[in-house]
Amino acid sequence: MPRYPIHKKVNAMYKPYDPTIPYFKSRPGAIAAGETLRFTVILPRDFNVNYCWLAVNEDGRETRYCPMTWGSTDGYEENWFIDFTPDHPAPLFYHFEYENAWGRTYIRHGDDSWEGSFCGQHEWQLTVYDPAFTTPEELKGGVIYQIFPDRFCNSGQPKKDVPADRVLRSDWGALPRWLPDEQGRIRNNDYFGGDLAGITEKLEYLQSLGVTVLYLNPIAEAHSNHRYDTADYLKVDPLLGTEEDFRALCEEAHRRGLRVMLDGVFSHTGADSVYFNKYGRYGKGGAYNDERSPYRGWYSFGKTRDDYRSWWNIDTLPEVNENDPSFTAFITGEGGVIDHWMSLGADGYRLDVADELPDEFIDRVREAVKRHGPDKYLLGEVWEDATSKISHGGRRRFLLGRQLDGVMNYPFRNAIVDFLLTGGAEAFMAAVRSVTDHYPPQALHVCMNHLGTHDTERILTVLSGVNCEGMTREEQAAVTISDEAYARALRLFRMAVWINYTLPGLPAVYYGDEAGLTGCRDPFNRRCFPWGRENPVALSVIRSAGNFRKGQSVLKSGGFYPISAADGCAAYLRYAPGHARVFVAANKNDREMEYFLHDDMRNMVPVVGGSPITGGVLIPPETCAVLVDADR
Secondary structure (H helix, E strand, C coil): CCCCCCCCCCCCCCCCCCCCCCCCECCCCCEECCCCEEEEEEEEHHHCCCEEEEEEECCCCCCEEEECEEEEEECCEEEEEEEECCCCCEEEEEEEEEEECCEEEEECECCCCCCHHHCCCECEEEEEECCCCCCCHHHCCCCEEEECHHHCCCCCCCCCCCCCCCEECCCCCCCCCCCCCCCCCCCCCEECCCCHHHHHHCHHHHHHCCCCEEEECCCEEECCCCCCCEEEEEEECCCCCCHHHHHHHHHHHHHCCCEEEEEECCCECCCCCCCCCCCCCCCCCCCCCCCCCCCHHHCCECCCCCCECEHHHCCCCEECCCCCHHHHHHHHCCCCHHHHHHHCCCCEEEECCHHHCCHHHHHHHHHHHHCCCCCCEEEECCCCCCCCCEECCEECCCCCCCCCCEEECHHHHHHHHHHHHHCCHHHHHHHHHHHHHHCCHHHHCCCEEECCCCCCCCHHHHHCCCCCCCCCHHHHHCCCCCHHHHHHHHHHHHHHHHHHCCCCCEEEEECCHHHCCCCCCCCCCCCCCCCCCCCHHHHHHHHHHHHHHHCCCHHHHCEEEEEEEECCEEEEEEECCCCCCEEEEEECCCCCEEEECCHHHCCEEEEECCEEECCEEEECCCEEEEEEECCC
16 A cells, blocks of 8 residues: 555646655654654756755744755756754744855745745744643544533423523524613523433434534533523533532443533633622622622722723623632632532533633643543634634644643634535645644544534535625524525535544534524524424434444544545545545535546445446535445
8 A cells, every 4th residue: 555645746847845745844744842854845956056944933033044955966956955853842934945146035835936035925834742742542533512501402300599580481492582682782591491411311312423522512500591601610500400410411421432521611700600790699799899809819900890801892701810820720720610520520621712811721721631631631712723823922832732632623614614615625625734734633633623613603504605794683583594505505514524524633513403403693503402303314414424433443543635626626535554544525516527546546435425437436516425445
């Protein structure tokens, strides 16, 4: 079996450097500190180059110019190379420079010609991670299922100690309240009664989808149905049940081989909380009412108590100072919030708005999570490339080995959606390759690859052609999708799912997507699960893809190798020595496509979405074909 990717002909008149080709960069993707890789550039002989350098940039340091060695000549070309060994974890940004009689010229990302320093405007990135970086091996190859607890399943058990100002709905499945009240405020205080016991009842169903990780939106006591306005970090919200209900959920999930991940909302609390207590629900104390409150240092006040820093200027969500010693200890210290929930059975955390949390605090969170075992999972919400993200005044180190295990993979989600809406195969592959090249492999394989979440439109709404950008809530509430548009959305949904389930990482299902739910943004993307009225096509797609992953060991941590991206078709291979390969070709065109395979792949057979033809596979329009080795 040959080494992948299949080697391309190297020609200096095409590109002087391409990091996706092993000839130019000896190892793909990120590397560990202390490891060595070889960089090679190819230059025309008639340039009469005297010197060539690798120029490496690191935030806060001067550019390093590393002299390259002249290697060999082949006709009209010559190569220059360097063996480079980074000595500490950091995102590095690099380009090349050469000098001849005409002066010094740059070789940068984007160079397609030889027009001097004006060609290429970007640096290439090399992520260098801690050689001790490990992520939970048992997670790899799994499937995440995200649950918005109030809307998933109501067990019917009596609810106790429910605050009187909550509106309890009896019309499961109806539209959530979205209009402001008589004071002009959107309260988010209507509840449909989904609970922890209801989730426990549906574990067998979730297993049938191939789910291995449950991700629960916040379950701590709070006074909005989304529960991102924490009122008491140490209590289960009364509408969800009790601490014993949570323990029982975790125990039953573990018995079935499932993990439970909680949402860590640590950048802010609710104004209506035991800590801030703006409205006096919790007596006379709290930071808002008492300057001597033990929680006062958690928050930032101005000249008056109503002048306080809040999350995105939403006054019901006062921001906390995460590095305040008492807050840090309360959340991450021995016996703190993280210890409390993990001792009850939680297997990890997803950090809400991780890019708004300071590095020092995330360091402490990782220590707290990993106190319970190296197999515990720490995921972060980051919407951009997490290895080059700048926030809190500097470049973040989320995935360098001492913070997050992985992140929510919005770049993959955006790439899939854009491809299915526009047919831009080249842009899709470039976006995927950027992530696979920048992320450490151990992080890449435990990232959460979602098609939708509680923060986005439902994937079937997006694929039906509805664009919610700029819509008012009134307009979003009035959106309808025709039968024709919905049917096409289901075809594209099948493509989206199979792409998502075969890319590196952990594919994620937002509850109800498998049942065919639609909806624009909050609160319309948070409707109740339609038990008994599931769309059979969407459900079959998710179930089939989940069961397929169980039998494909290469999808756990196998390499990602782009094969082609052109004419509305993107194709890639998942490969690892000793494992059956998986080949995927997605045809976004409105016509069928004959895709001819490399000689080494002729023994692969379609298991989804394609028919074998001599030398290849016939892919119907708007279909994703998945092939596996016939001799597996």
